[in-house]
Amino acid sequence: MNRREFLKTSLFTTIGAVVLSACNHIAIRTKDFIDKVSTKKYKNLDISVIGFGAMRLPQKDGEPDIEKTQEMVDYAMEHGINYYDTAWFYHGGKSELAVGEVMKKYPRNSYYLADKMPLRILKDKSEVIPTFEEQLKKCRTDYFDFYLAHNINKNEWKTLKECNVYEQLLEKKQEGKIKYLGFSIHDTPELLEEVVNTYKWDFVQLPINPIDWKTLDAKRQYEIATKAGLPVVVMNPLKGGQLSTLSEKAVDILKNENPDVSPSSWSLRYSASLPNVFVVLSGMTEMEHVTDNVKTFTDFKPLTEKEQSVLEKAIAVYNSSGAISCTYCQYCTGCPVGIDIPKNFLMYNQYKATDRKDRFTLAYESIKEENRADKCINCGICKTKCPQKLDIPNLLKDVADLYKELKQ
Template sequence: MHYRRLEKLGVELSVLGFGCMRFPVKDGKIEREEAAAMLDYAYKNGVNYYDTAWGYHNEESQYFVGEAMRRYPRDSFYLATKMPVWLCKESADLDKYFAEQLSRLQTDYFDFYLLHALDKERFEHSVKLGALEWLTRMKAEGKIKYAGFSFHDETANFAPILDAYDWDFVQIQHNYIDRVHIGSDELYRQLVEQDIPALVMEPVRGGHLASLPEDVEAILKAVNPQRSMAAWALQWVATQENIMVTLSGMSTLEQVKENVATFSQTPFTLSPADLEAVDKVTDKLLSYKTIPCTDCRYCMPCPYGVNIPKMFEIYNRFEMFKNTAIAYQNYSGPLMDMNTRADKCVACGHCLPQCPQQINIPERMVQVHEVLGALKVD
């Protein structure tokens, strides 16, 4: 495993970090034996950064990670979790949720602690709660070693948050599509300029970059026939020097093994010729009219039953692959629960503030149904 040293903080982090939000599940619950085997493999092969959050896996992730990681000396890995600021109604709630997180994760401190999924409104709410002073107090008390935030908003709303506190690190969504699509290149540039270490989430864009249309995949295969599409995406992120950890939300032991192998080989970064090929792929993918949903599921559940991320996935796949038969089957076939389709959206707006990608979900539901609902097969 390759590591990057955060000179400012004096720690060395594995380039691959374990995102604990996509463990295998059965009947809605984490498959604990399989998931523990995945954590074991990662730990034994040098992954030393584990990232969870209050809401992951319907709040089961923190309990599970606490139970699984207590088998290892606490000072042999870095544990990261996040404050769900939107749940805090008053300042005292910061202490309440924090204490509960320590208990769930069976620890008495966190190495990396983030204000979760900040956008303009959530940041203003955090400031009103006194969350910045609270972070300073937690650091002084030794309960948090390093303070940061994760960001999900328009680029223009990044700098005011960055300038408001002496952040130890910042977590951004960054991958070879989103550098252009949501402007994450600009976020990265600002972090480099201010010498703030960057951690990256969604390097494979919720798995979408792991499976590309054939003609797009061919561009990368022509340069390196062996490298998987997921490895291309992960290595693209890690090629940028200010990125300390590339967080991957892994769902199978095979994925863990593949990602560990990707970041254990030398070199683990991309060559100039590789980067050129990725630029071509970016241009090609951005020429498709897809909806930038990352399947984070923050918008769920919809009170009217619409399966929002699934609608976007079917639509995006159709836009990219143009396979009418499959899209029809997925949207109108016997396996589709008609009560979860896009046409059940009543535009109540409940989901709108939850979407970190700022997708106008009700408007897009109309578009999705217009396109997919009109498909016909013989």
């Protein structure tokens, strides 16, 4: 190599090194500045361990607030959250529209979309496919990655069979409009066994959280799904928000162990630590929920044994506070006399968490008189609808009695 060739080679090598170094620097800076949440495998897909549930979106004038939802979704996408879950019933039919609107700017293969067949509204088999096609339109998509028969219970199971829902959805799967077919269920382990054994499913969505694990057979349901080879999507990991608003004493236990993380992060990690769970859905309402979830699931580590026992201790303390196990799911709506059951229970639970009598009476009085607990006529209609199997009329009596007692 002559001097001229040597200089030329050296120059290119130096420029190359500088460029490479700059690129590495950018790559390192990008990695450093944008945390990505961890993923788990579902078949050959890499799914973010935390999924974006679109059932509690921010609201404006009673409808999903698109601007705020867009900001939250943009942050979520930027940080690697790639699983988005909606349903016909969420936000009275507006959640699917909101999801379609905020996701339209992203390439369809950059995220996974889950939607659900609203079994409860089906009158006969002819309604299944038009409902499905309408959902595709609302979500502005040609296919769903994950599609579920929504909320199977005894009634919906009957509907599913009578309307040939599974067979019709299987055809959509064969056409490529559904990639993976599953179901969600809020019922007994016995019904879960029956559903699992009747059809061939790809996955199941179960309510799992540290309270329901023992008290509502979530453990047994998880074991049934695992034995059947069905990977699990977790819903309700915070028990309708209860696990993010624990009583002060319970929060102290968690904060003593780790002052830097939120109470919610403990319960979300609890469900995500189960090996057969591939995604945990979090119904996100504020940007703070998204940022906290990203923080929790960046470099996700399952709960250690010590953390498990700290969480159990905090839950035991919380349970002893006497809070009602309502998840505020709204399935009990339609009370003939108009009681706002979830709102009454929320006020009661906030009192149990804080012990602030003045706040409870004020909050209770903020509920319209006709929607208050003391107006319950004990007809029992709501009891049959509650997935938590709550004795609603009796619990409403507790709420009404507490108000009377505190007002004296």
